[in-house]
Amino acid sequence: MRRIAVVNMKGGVGKTTTAVHLAAGLARAGLRTLLVDADPQGNVAHVFGIAVGVSLTDLLTGDAEPEAVIVRGVRERLDVIPATPAAFTLETRLAGAPQRETILARRLKSLDGYDAVVIDSSPAMNLLTYNVLLYAHEVVIPVGMDSMAIIGARQTLDGIREIRELWPERPLDILAVLPTAVNVTTIATRAAFDALERDPSLSDRLYRRGVRQCIDVTYALAQRQTVWEYAPKSRAAEDFDALIGFVTGGTARDERTGDAAGEASQAVV
Ligand SMILES: Nc1ncnc2c1ncn2[C@@H]1O[C@H](COP(=O)(O)OP(=O)(O)OP(=O)(O)O)[C@@H](O)[C@H]1O
Numbered sequence: 001m002r003r004i005a006v007v008n009m010k011g012g013v014g015k016t017t018t019a020v021h022l023a024a025g026l027a028r029a030g031l032r033t034l035l036v037d038a039d040p041q042g043n044v045a046h047v048f049g050i051a052v053g054v055s056l057t058d059l060l061t062g063d064a065e066p067e068a069v070i071v072r073g074v075r076e077r078l079d080v081i082p083a084t085p086a087a088f089t090l091e092t093r094l095a096g097a098p099q100r101e102t103i104l105a106r107r108l109k110s111l112d113g114y115d116a117v118v119i120d121s122s123p124a125m126n127l128l129t130y131n132v133l134l135y136a137h138e139v140v141i142p143v144g145m146d147s148m149a150i151i152g153a154r155q156t157l158d159g160i161r162e163i164r165e166l167w168p169e170r171p172l173d174i175l176a177v178l179p180t181a182v183n184v185t186t187i188a189t190r191a192a193f194d195a196l197e198r199d200p201s202l203s204d205r206l207y208r209r210g211v212r213q214c215i216d217v218t219y220a221l222a223q224r225q226t227v228w229e230y231a232p233k234s235r236a237a238e239d240f241d242a243l244i245g246f247v248t249g250g251t252a253r254d255e256r257t258g259d260a261a262g263e264a265s266q267a268v269v
């Protein structure tokens with residue numbers, strides 16, 4: 001079972017958009033997929049129009065079993081564990097719990113029947129994010145294409161390094177550093193690409209094709225749809241298709257190359 005976390009300490013970089021499309025895309029590709037919302041903002045439930053009863057909070061406090069918190073059939077082959085703002089209180093509620101960083105891993109230990117679990121996270125290195133990183137085996141780091149992009153990406157890598165040092169036996173691979181809302185005609189995008197390329201720890205994992213800026217993404221989510229449902233011929237649908245191909249191994253793994261970066265570096269020249 002793949003366990004893919006979507007993480008960046010910086011806010012508004014496209015984490016939820018990526019998690020939703022990664023999960024929905026893997027489900028479309030035939031994988032039985034569970035999308036877990038580990039962000040108290042609860043955006044996943046909003047995107048899919050889920051009326052939340054029990055949630056991730058109940059799972060982590062032990063008040064509900066996984067079967068009870070999973071919302072089934074959100075789409076074909078796609079289930080969801082939603083979050084609500086109640087999760088903001090988890091930090092204090094779990095303060096005295098033993099090994100509180102691995103509660104999610106232990107609560108989902110016997111999870112069965114899925115090919116992939118995708119986890120959305122909040123823009124902070126808090127207890128929930130630790131739990132996410134100690135459950136996941138792979139990480140996607142979406143990076144917004146602005147001048148601050150590199151800072152958030154580096155902070156995220158630092159957090160991952162810390163986890164690796166503290167729990168060296170846990171497998172945690174960086175699947176992709178994913179440029180989001182890419183617009184190669186802007187100076188901001190080109191500068192952000194340059195900065196990512198200059199940092200070996202980021203360029204090494206850079207998925208250069210990225211996801212292009214596309215207003216249909218925002219419209220789709222507002223309509224509680226994925227881009228494949230809302231605008232199947234859009235650039236974003238095409239780019240997320242390519243990303244799913246990359247993640248499922250259809251595209252050679254080491255070929256984290258693509259059009260956007262090439263165009264960006266050409267544009268810089
Ligand atoms: N490819 C894209 N093209 C245009 N807009 C995009 C694209 N990807 C994401 N966005 C927009 O960027 C905004 C932020 O995206 P999103 O909510 O996914 O970020 P986030 O990292 O989850 O934020 P937070 O840190 O608050 O959880 C949204 O309005 C979304 O519609």
Ligand SMILES: [Mg+2]
Pocket residue numbers: 015016017039043120121
């Ligand atoms: Mg989000």
